Amino acid sequence: xxxxxxxxxxxxxxxxxxxxxxxxxxxxxxxxxxxxxxxxxxxxxxxxxxxxxxxxxxxxxxxxxxxxxxxxxxxxxxxxxxxxxxxxxxxxxxxxxxxxxxxxxxxxxxxxxxxxxxxxxxxxxxxxxxxxxxxxxxxxxxxxxxxxxxxxxxxxxxxxxxxxxxxxxxxxxxxxxxxxxxxxxxxxxxxxxxxxxxxxxxxxxxxxxxxxxxxxxxxxxxxxxxxxxxxxxxxxxxxxxxxxxxxxxxxxxxxxxxxxxxxxxxxxxxxxxxxxxxxxxxxxxxxxxxxxxxxxxxxxxxxxxxxxxxxxxxxxxxxxxxxxxxxxxxxxxxxxxxxxxxxxxxxxxxxxxx
Amino acid sequence: xxxxxxxxxxxxxxxxxxxxxxxxxxxxxxxxxxxxxxxxxxxxxxxxxxxxxxxxxxxxxxxxxxxxxxxxxxxxxxxxxxxxxxxxxxxxxxxxxxxxxxxxxxxxxxxxxxxxxxxxxxxxxxxxxxxxxxxxxxxxxxxxxxxxxxxxxxxxxxxxxxxxxxxxxxxxxxxxxxxxxxxxxxxxxxxxxxxxxxxxxxxxxxxxxxxxxxxxxxxxxxxxxxxxxxxxxxxxxxxxxxxxxxxxxxxxxxxxxxxxxxxxxxxxxxxxxxxxxxxxxxxxxxxxxxxxxxxxxxxxxxxxxxxxxxxxxxxxxxxxxxxxxxxxxxxxxxxxxxxxxxxxxxxxxxxxxxxxxxxxxxxxxxxxxxxxxxxxxxxxxxxxxxxxxxxxxxxxxxxxxxxxxxxxxxxxxxxxxxxxxxxxxxxxxxxxxxxxxxxxxxxxxxxxxxxxxxxxxxxxxxxxxxxxxxxxxxxxxxxxxxxxxxxxxxxxxxxxxxxxxxxxxxxxxxxxxxxxxxxxxxxxxxxxxxxxxxxxx
Numbered sequence: 001x002x003x004x005x006x007x008x009x010x011x012x013x014x015x016x017x018x019x020x021x022x023x024x025x026x027x028x029x030x031x032x033x034x035x036x037x038x039x040x041x042x043x044x045x046x047x048x049x050x051x052x053x054x055x056x057x058x059x060x061x062x063x064x065x066x067x068x069x070x071x072x073x074x075x076x077x078x079x080x081x082x083x084x085x086x087x088x089x090x091x092x093x094x095x096x097x098x099x100x101x102x103x104x105x106x107x108x109x110x111x112x113x114x115x116x117x118x119x120x121x122x123x124x125x126x127x128x129x130x131x132x133x134x135x136x137x138x139x140x141x142x143x144x145x146x147x148x149x150x151x152x153x154x155x156x157x158x159x160x161x162x163x164x165x166x167x168x169x170x171x172x173x174x175x176x177x178x179x180x181x182x183x184x185x186x187x188x189x190x191x192x193x194x195x196x197x198x199x200x201x202x203x204x205x206x207x208x209x210x211x212x213x214x215x216x217x218x219x220x221x222x223x224x225x226x227x228x229x230x231x232x233x234x235x236x237x238x239x240x241x242x243x244x245x246x247x248x249x250x251x252x253x254x255x256x257x258x259x260x261x262x263x264x265x266x267x268x269x270x271x272x273x274x275x276x277x278x279x280x281x282x283x284x285x286x287x288x289x290x291x292x293x294x295x296x297x298x299x300x301x302x303x304x305x306x307x308x309x310x311x312x313x314x315x316x317x318x319x320x321x322x323x324x325x326x327x328x329x330x331x332x333x334x335x336x337x338x339x340x341x342x343x344x345x346x347x348x349x350x351x352x353x354x
Numbered sequence: 355x356x357x358x359x360x361x362x363x364x365x366x367x368x369x370x371x372x373x374x375x376x377x378x379x380x381x382x383x384x385x386x387x388x389x390x391x392x393x394x395x396x397x398x399x400x401x402x403x404x405x406x407x408x409x410x411x412x413x414x415x416x417x418x419x420x421x422x423x424x425x426x427x428x429x430x431x432x433x434x435x436x437x438x439x440x441x442x443x444x445x446x447x448x449x450x451x452x453x454x455x456x457x458x459x460x461x462x463x464x465x466x467x468x469x470x471x472x473x474x475x476x477x478x479x480x481x482x483x484x485x486x487x488x489x490x491x492x493x494x495x496x497x498x499x500x501x502x503x504x505x506x507x508x509x510x511x512x513x514x515x516x517x518x519x520x521x522x523x524x525x526x527x528x529x530x531x532x533x534x535x536x537x538x539x540x541x542x543x544x545x546x547x548x549x550x551x552x553x554x555x556x557x558x559x560x561x562x563x564x565x566x567x568x569x570x571x572x573x574x575x576x577x578x579x580x581x582x583x584x585x586x587x588x589x590x591x592x593x594x595x596x597x598x599x600x601x602x603x604x605x606x607x608x609x610x611x612x613x614x615x616x617x618x619x620x621x622x623x624x625x626x627x628x629x630x631x632x633x634x635x636x637x638x639x640x641x642x643x644x645x646x647x648x649x650x651x652x653x654x655x656x657x658x659x660x661x662x663x664x665x666x667x668x669x670x671x672x673x674x675x676x677x678x679x680x681x682x683x684x685x686x687x688x689x690x691x692x693x694x695x696x697x698x699x700x701x702x703x704x705x706x707x708x709x710x711x712x713x714x715x716x717x718x719x720x721x722x723x724x725x726x727x728x729x730x731x732x733x734x735x736x737x738x739x740x741x742x743x744x745x746x747x748x749x750x751x752x753x754x755x756x757x758x759x760x761x762x763x764x765x766x767x768x769x770x771x772x773x774x775x776x777x778x779x780x781x782x783x784x785x786x787x788x789x790x791x792x793x794x795x796x797x798x799x800x801x802x803x804x805x806x807x808x809x810x811x812x813x814x815x816x817x818x819x820x821x822x823x824x825x826x827x828x829x830x831x832x833x834x835x836x837x838x839x840x841x842x843x844x845x846x847x848x849x850x851x852x853x854x855x856x857x858x859x860x861x862x863x864x865x866x867x868x869x870x871x872x873x874x875x876x877x878x879x880x881x882x883x884x885x886x887x888x889x890x891x
Contacts, residue, residue, distance in 0.1 A: 052788050076791040083792040089785040093807045102803075103793030150793055 003028040003186040004049065004154045009058035011048055018044045019055070020210035026154065026188055031180060033189045033201035041210045042190045046156050049188070050083050051076035062153050082147030082155035087163050088139040090131035096142050097127040103150040117145040120179055136164050137172040144176055148183055155180070155187045161196065173200060194234055198222065206230065224261045228347060231274045238280065238320050244271040244346045252291045252315050253280070253340035262346040270349040275340050280322035282307060283337045284330060290339035291315055295330045305329045309338050384797070390706040395725045398765055401732055402603070404740035409600055412593045420597040429598070433577045433605070436498055437563045443503045444559045448510025449552055451652065454645055456518040459635040461642065466649050473656040474508035475870045477826040479568025480862045481505040484660030486572050487667065487855045498575040504656040505569065506562050510555030517551035557613040564606055565733030567829040568847065578602045579735050579829070586739060587833065599736045606731030664859050671856025681845070686864055689841040692756060693824035696763030701816040703764065704771035712779045730769050737762050738830035759834040763824040770823060771816035778812025822869050
């Protein structure tokens with residue numbers, strides 16, 4: 001069932017269009033990530049959903065209630081949407097307890113939910129502190145508890161982890177994920193961090209230039225990006241021009257089966273295929289048939305090694321990125337052969353030069 | 355006192371007209387807020403309107419007769435040359451003192467930082483009382499220049515010191531690395547960074563000089579303000595007073611405009627986020643002793659002489675002329691009562707204007723806010739005169755009653771209140787108001803539960819500033835004081851003009867104590883507020 005939906009949403013600031021026809025559905029109980037580079041309009045989208053900005057056109061529904069449709073505009077206080085902004089925005093003049101209680105009626109404050117929420121976010125013993133006595137991660141968790149206290153239909157989180165340092169980010173992220181699961185609340189998370197989106201969300205909607213480019217589970221997005229740009233945006237990708245027919249792609253890295261969703265044609269046609277770095281295999285020397293070249297860069301990460309291999313100029317192919325086991329670290333300059341394994345995704349080659 | 359703190363913040367006001375991105379929740383201008391703000395602005399420009407109405411009644415032919423005579427030329431010459439010399443001297447002393455205190459390894463910087471500022475809490479007329487009571491021969495241009503420079507240089511010191519404190523040390527370091535020597539770095543980078551603050555300080559100094567009455571009267575130096583006072587209160591010629599007041603207001607407007615132009619071109623900015631970085635202080639080396647001697651001399655002249663004179667006269671009069679405790683406490687009571695009422699009025703009036711200008715910027719709002727700053731060009735005497743004119747013609751029952759005096763104070767010191775309230779409204783993050791909306795609060799509830807709580811320090815500061823300024827106000831108090839009442843300032847004045855210095859001293863002392871102690875406490879209290887500590891979360 002759909003909890004939150006936006007249809008044909010437009011928003012411009014002056015002459016600057018920011019949202020250009022957003023279509024978004026957020027399934028009940030899911031954690032949906034809106035992923036996009038800065039300037040793509042993701043924060044504006046969130047602010048429009050919350051009611052802080054009014055859209056120029058389009059419909060927003062919350063459950064079976066229409067909250068905005070061109071004529072109707074419910075102000076934020078009537079939407080029942082929880083909001084967790086980037087830096088928490090705790091009220092500095094109130095304690096943790098009174099921050100969490102802010103949106104509650106006198107009656108609701110006495111039903112024990114404040115201490116329950118404080119426990120849930122792991123701050124049961126800090127309930128009488130002021131925001132400036134908390135660390136950034138703790139402030140963020142109080143902000144989440146405050147948003148959940150009003151039992152919102154949806155919680156919107158606006159890059160809630162970006163102001164935390166890297167060490168803290170992972171643990172706060174895990175805490176927030178757990179709390180949202182426990183509360184069973186539908187949540188929308190805006191982020192520019194693809195790791196965050198892929199690891200936390202049930203559904204990821206990629207926003208590009210004011211439109212939703214693709215929506216799906218993290219796995220669908222990673223394995224079946226709609227176009228080469230999407231492939232490069234989500235994870236690393238080698239995009240290789242080659243020719244495909246109805247079943248296979250004949251690439252310099254070998255002949256590879258096509259994944260479902262690929263372009264399929266009866267006679268060989270120019271195409272672009274996506275080969276993820278983890279599909280690429282690197283062989284020292286020229287012992288196997290494949291694309292020969294030289295290692296130009298090698299980064300050792302412990303669990304794996306990322307190498308860039310420059311194929312011989314005669315192949316006409318740019319540098320190939322490969323992710324291999326940590327044990328295989330070849331220094332730059334080493335002569336190697338590269339091959340690929342597994343199925344690949346292919347799109348028609350629209351550059352037209354082949 | 356009061357003017358001092360405007361000094362610190364005036365640059366902020368001028369720069370705050372940049373329009374920030376305003377969320378839609380705030381974009382629709384609440385009509386109630388606009389209406390109240392418009393009412394406030396209307397009351398504030400009333401004195402100017404009354405002045406023009408009165409001038410119109412007097413008629414141009416009579417005005418020109420009054421204005422185009424030798425007296426006016428003399429007054430203009432006196433006023434302008436004094437303003438120029440004192441402003442320049444204050445700029446040099448204030449800037450130099452600020453640089454030494456903030457940027458060098460001057461021994462005892464913390465102590466000097468206090469001693470250099472304290473003179474601003476002593477009313478100018480008490481400073482000149484101190485000097486003249488010790489050396490009765492001190493008067494005329496030289497005396498006025500000396501005394502006024504010592505009384506007003508902190509108006510430059512305060513904003514410039516604040517600007518040095520906030521300046522980006524990186525810029526100086528980059529200049530040095532690009533091959534500029536110490537002196538050229540100081541001139542091209544350090545001073546350039548402080549330029550807007552120096553200009554702001556100079557504006558306040560020259561406006562203060564235009565408005566000053568008591569000090570010049572004691573020093574027997576004739577300016578527009580002293581002459582207006584004489585025409586009105588001694589010669590009883592309101593028409594002449596009105597004509598001269600027009601010229602005075604014109605001078606003030608010229609200053610405001612000139613400042614606007616100078617500031618428009620002098621934009622100081624810093625790149626990158628505000629970093630609180632400790633800079634290594636400049637080493638004074640062999641210059642230490644002469645600089646210390648200079649600070650000692652400054653403290654002696656600006657602080658030692660007036661306070662010493664007060665002390666001397668207190669001790670002198672101790673046995674014989676100590677005023678009856680009743681008279682002293684009655685005067686103090688009146689001072690405090692009028693000042694507190696004015697402070698409350700000005701603060702309450704400043705809140706809607708500040709909310710409107712920060713949260714709903716736009717052309718209408720800017721016009722509204724700018725019109726309230728016109729008050730800066732209106733010296734106390736002009737405000738008092740036009741309120742008298744208003745009372746005589748429209749509300750005789752108010753003449754020489756307390757509401758009129760309170761209104762005059764509130765109008766006179768409104769810019770102070772606005773600056774303080776505005777700064778704290780601007781500091782309260784709009785994100786918190788949105789948050790409250792998302793948690794289910796209606797706009798008016800948000801105002802009560804969030805915005806007002808966040809701006810409380812600003813409201814308190816505004817109240818204190820206006821209160822402290824009103825306690826030490828003399829000029830308009832002399833004109834508007836309710837019949838039969840006396841304040842500390844008017845009692846002091848009565849005894850001083852009768853040359854009963856020993857009898858005057860207790861009143862001045864009490865005034866200084868009332869002004870100095872709360873401002874010190876205010877400063878300390880500010881630094882401990884949790885709201886302040888957490889400000890933009």
